Amino acid sequence: MSIQLSTPVNRQAAEALSRSKGEPEWLTAKRAEAAELVETLELPKVEKTRIDRWNLSAYGQYKPAQPVSSAAELSQDIQAFVPESQSGLLVTRGSGAVFSTLSDELKAQGVIFTDLETAAREHSAIVQQYLHSVVASNEDKLSALHSALWNGGVFVYVPKNVEVDLPLQAVLYNDDADATFAPHVLIVAESNSRVTYVDNVITTGSAAQVAAIHHGVVEVVAKAGAKVSFASIHSMGEEVVDISIRRAALDNDARVEWIIGDLNDGNTLSDTKSVLNGRGSSSDSKVISIGSKKQKLSLTTQAVHWGKSTDSQMITRAVMREEATAIINGITKIEKGATKANGEQTEKVLMLSPKSRGDANPILLIDEDDVTAGHAASVGQVNPEQVYYLMSRGIAKIDAERLIIYGFLAPVVSEIPIDAVREQLQRLLERKLEA
Template sequence: MSSQTVLPIDRNSVADLSKSRNEPSWMTELRLNALELAGSLELPKLEKTRIDRWNLDSYGTYKTPAPLQKLEQLPEAAKRLLGEDAAPVNLIVQRDSGVVWKHVDEELAKQGVIFTDLETAVREHGELVQKHFMTAVKADENRLTALHAALWNGGVFLYVPRNVEVKMPLQAIFLSDDPSATFAPHVLVVAESNSSVVYVDNYLSDDGKEFVHNGIVEVIAKPGSRVQFATVNNLGKGSTGLTYRRAVLDNDARVEWIVGELNSGNAMADTSTQHRGNGSSSDAKVISVGRADQKLNLTTRANHFGKNTPSDMITRAVMKDEATAIINGITKIEKGATGANGQQTERVLMLSPKARGDANPILLIDEDDVKAGHAASVGQVNPEHMYYLMSRGISKADAHKLVVYGFLAPVINEIPLENVQKQLQTLVEGKLGQ
C-alpha cells in the first residue's frame, strides 16, 4: 500500500490557472484528470537510482513573466547562444513560467509552418494540438508525466505541413532564473508527410536555489518526414532535471536526436524512439559530463514495431569528482519487426577514483530475422593514448584534454548551429575544468 502523495498544486488552482490562460475546456479537463492521476501514480522505477531521494517538491508557482522588449535584456549566458546574430529570425524564448519572446520568418507562415509557443497554439490551433498532445508520452505513465500534464507551461508547438522543407534551423531558449516559478515547458513537433525540419533548443539557469524542471518532448513524424532535434541542457546547481523525450515514427520517417546533458544538478532523462512504421529510422547521440556529487540517470531507447527499421544509439559520459552516472541503452524488437537493425554503444570515462559509471546495454528481441548489437565500456583515460600524445611533445594536461574532447567529439560535431556547437564546447570545457 503506497503512502498518500502530497502534490505541489490543488485542483482549484489548476482550474483557475487554465481559465486565466483562456484555455479550451478540453485542456482544462486534461489538466484536472492528470492531477488526479498524479495523486495515485508511483514515481518511475529507475535503474540503480533512488529518485525518491531527490528533490522533487520544488515546483514553485506559476508566475506570468514580463515580455522582453529586446533580446539585450536577456542574461549574458542566453545572449551568447544567439552568437553574432542580434535578432535571429526563428526564435522562441521562455523565461520561467512563460514565453517572453517570439519572432518567426514570414516566409515560414506562407508555407503553412506553425512555430509558436504551445500556450498560444492551444488557443489558436486547438484541434491540431489536441490530436497530438500527450500522445507520444502518456499522462498515466507515472507521477512525473501526470504532474507535467497538469502543470506544463510555455513550451513550443512546431507544425510542418506536407512536402515542406524548412531549410533554416528553428531555435528555442528555455531560461529559468526565478527558482520560485514553475518551469515545465512542453515541446510538441508535428512533421507531416515528406516534410523536414531542424529544431534546436537550450535549457539554462544559474547556480542557486533548488527547483524542479519537469519537461516533455513529443515528436510526431508522419510518413517520409525527417526531424533533426538537438538540445543542450545546462541547468545549474540546485536544479533537478526530469525530461522525457519521445518520437513516434510512421513509414519511412526519420528522427535524429543530438542531446547534450550538461546539467549541474541531479538529472533523469529518457530519450526514446517508437519505430511504428515500416522503413522508419533513428539516430541518437547523447553526451553528458558529471561533476561534484551529481547523480545522473540517462536512458536511450529504440522500440521496433515496423519492418526494416534501423536504429543507432551512441551515449558518451564523462564523470569526475564523486559524480555517478547510470547509462542505459535499450533496444526492443517486437515480434513481426523483420529486418530491424538495432545498434547501440554506451561508454563512460571516469576522471576521478571516486567517480562512478555504469553502462547497461539491453537487447530485448522477439523476432528472428533481425540484426542487433551493442558495445559498452567503463574506464579511465587510456595510458597508451596519453603516452602517444606526450611522446609527440604535447604536455600531459593538453594530452588529457585532447583525449577527453576526442571522446565527446562524435556528438558535439553534430550540433546543427555553429554558435550552439561552440557554446556546447565551451560548456564541456568549463565543466571539465572545474
C-alpha cells in the same frame, strides 16, 4: 533519507490556473484529470537510480513572464545563447514565453512556431489532437504532474511537403527558483516535411543556486516520410534537478535524429525514446554528458521497433569526474512482426577519478527472428600510456588528459550538423572540464 514528492497541485487548483490563463475547456479538463492521477500513480522506476531520494519538492508556482519587444532586451547572459539568424526564435522565461519571431516566408508556407500555451488557444484543433499522444499523462506520477502543470512550452507545426531550411531555435531559461519551470515541447511534422529544431535549457540567477526543478517533456510526431532533427543542450545549476522525457512516434519512412547534450551541474534524469511504428522508419540518437562533484546521472536511450525494415542507431558517451555517478542505459526493443529491423547501440563511460562511477547497460529485447541487432559498452579510466605518450611530445599532463577526453567525445560532437550548436556544445564541454 528519502525525500517524498510534495504534490503542488490538485484538481481545483489545476482548473483555476488553466481558466485564469484563458485556456480552452478541453485543456482545462486534461489538466484537471492529470492532477487527480498524481495522487494515485507511483514515481517511475528508474534503472539503478533512486530518484525518490532526490529533492523533488521544489516545484515552484506559476509566475507570468513579462514579454520583451526584441531579443536585444534580454539579459546579457541569455543573449549569448541567441542565434544571429532569427528566421525562427522563441524565448521562454520561467513559466511563460517572453519573445518569439518567425519569418514571413515560413508563415506563408503554413509553418507554426510559437509557445504551446498560445498554440493551445490559437490552433486548438491541432494541439488537442496531438498533445499527450506520445507521452501519456497516466504513465506515472511525474508524467501526470507535468500534464497538470506544464507551462510556456514550444509548439512546432510543419505542413505536408514543406521543408524548413534553417533551424527553428528556442531558449528556455529560468532565473527565478520560485517559478515553475516545466516546458512542454510538441513538434508535429506532416508527411514528407523536414524541420530542424534546436533549444538551450538554462538556469541563471537564483534558479541556478538554490533547490529547483526543471521538468520538461518533448513529444515528436513524424508522419510518413517526414524528417525531424532535434538538438537540445541542457546547462543548469548544481541545485537544479533536471527531469527530461523525450519521445518520438514515427510513421512509414519517417526519421528522427536526436542530439542531446546533458551538461548540467545537478542530478539529471534524461530519457530519450523513439517508437518506430511505420515501415522503413529510422532513428539516430547521440547523447553526450559530463558529470562532476557528486552529481547523479541517469541517461537512458530507447528504440522500440514495431514496423518492418526499421533502423535505430544509438550512441552515448559520458565523462565522470570527482565523485559523479552515471547510469547509462541503452534499450533496443524489437517487437514480434518487425522483420528486417536493425538496432545498434554503443555506450561508453570514461572515468577521471577513482571515486567516480560509471555503469553502462546495453539491453536488447528481441521478439522476432529475422532481424539484426548489436551492442557495445565500455567503462574505463584515462589510459596512462596515452597520457605518457602526449607528455613525451612536450604536452603538459592536464592538457594531455583534456585532449584524450576531447578525442573520446569527438565521435558525437563532430557529427552534429549545425555549426552553431556544435560550437556551443564545445564551449560548455570546456566549461565543465575546467570547473
